[in-house]
Amino acid sequence: MSKKNRPTVNQHIVPQIYLKNFATKNSRSKYQIIVLSKRKKIKSRIDTINNVGYIKNFYTVDGETDEEKTAWETFYAKTVEPLYSYGVNNLIAKTILSAKDEVIDKDEKLILSKIIVAQWLRVPNFINKQVAKAECQLLRFKRKLIHDFIEIDQPKNVNLMKNWQPNSLMSKNFVLAIINDEDRLNKFASILTNKVWAIYYNPYYNTMPFITCDNPIITYNTQNKSFNRDINGLGRQETTFVFPLASQIAVQVFSEVYSNYLNPIDGKRFFLTEKDVNFIFTINEAIYQNANREVYLPLNMRRVLSIVNSGTD
Numbered sequence: 001m002s003k004k005n006r007p008t009v010n011q012h013i014v015p016q017i018y019l020k021n022f023a024t025k026n027s028r029s030k031y032q033i034i035v036l037s038k039r040k041k042i043k044s045r046i047d048t049i050n051n052v053g054y055i056k057n058f059y060t061v062d063g064e065t066d067e068e069k070t071a072w073e074t075f076y077a078k079t080v081e082p083l084y085s086y087g088v089n090n091l092i093a094k095t096i097l098s099a100k101d102e103v104i105d106k107d108e109k110l111i112l113s114k115i116i117v118a119q120w121l122r123v124p125n126f127i128n129k130q131v132a133k134a135e136c137q138l139l140r141f142k143r144k145l146i147h148d149f150i151e152i153d154q155p156k157n158v159n160l161m162k163n164w165q166p167n168s169l170m171s172k173n174f175v176l177a178i179i180n181d182e183d184r185l186n187k188f189a190s191i192l193t194n195k196v197w198a199i200y201y202n203p204y205y206n207t208m209p210f211i212t213c214d215n216p217i218i219t220y221n222t223q224n225k226s227f228n229r230d231i232n233g234l235g236r237q238e239t240t241f242v243f244p245l246a247s248q249i250a251v252q253v254f255s256e257v258y259s260n261y262l263n264p265i266d267g268k269r270f271f272l273t274e275k276d277v278n279f280i281f282t283i284n285e286a287i288y289q290n291a292n293r294e295v296y297l298p299l300n301m302r303r304v305l306s307i308v309n310s311g312t313d
């Protein structure tokens with residue numbers, strides 16, 4: 001098999017096309033970004049976006065061929081990630097260049113909603129929990145079949161079932177098939193599309209940019225005042241979503257609790273002011289807490305990090 005046709009091993013849990021919006025192109029046309037590891041406080045490195053935000057074989061499942069094993073990595077690459085080109089990147093351009101404050105319509109919200117739903121569901125802290133649940137369900141199913149075969153006196157089938165062991169790759173395929181079901185994705189995307197949206201332009205991106213991570217969808221529960229994912233969800237009326245799109249752009253999808261009150265602002269761009277610096281900081285803090293392993297910062301934060309690092313040596 002040629003190198004070109006080999007299945008992808010380093011499977012990105014956040015797309016490189018998304019990370020480009022926080023990165024800087026170097027002299028070799030590679031996009032570089034600052035990587036802050038949650039395992040090493042304050043310590044950071046500069047790396048290219050193809051070297052970050054991935055887990056080896058994370059979307060690989062059970063299968064007879066390489067194509068079957070990497071079917072879900074292919075699904076994300078061919079079905080989800082192209083949405084960023086005419087979804088996220090188009091909104092960034094309109095937010096920066098448009099003379100009008102209304103920068104996103106319902107069709108564009110639907111594209112962004114699909115991106116948010118897919119990204120929310122594809123991350124390790126969600127998939128790993130669902131795989132563990134699926135493994136438990138398969139073991140319960142196994143025990144039930146053994147019991148049923150004993151009841152109808154089929155010892156051969158009893159022995160076959162006792163020797164059968166579901167593996168994690170089988171469970172992962174089961175989970176990915178459910179969460180990436182087209183009807184399911186469209187259902188949740190439709191829910192988000194019909195909510196109130198606001199797009200924020202951060203003029204302080206050179207000194208306090210929006211940052212991102214390998215789990216970049218922030219959720220906030222307006223009733224419990226919590227960012228905890230366990231009490232938030234795609235279909236919950238009280239959940240607000242925040243998604244940084246670039247160092248100077250973020251989008252917020254408001255909870256339905258405030259829909260009637262906020263309808264006049266739907267789809268509009270807002271320029272943040274000095275009064276909103278705490279808002280930017282809160283988003284960045286939530287991004288850090290939300291990260292699976294890594295936080296990503298634009299290169300213009302090198303000086304800030306060097307000052308922080310020198311103070312902790």
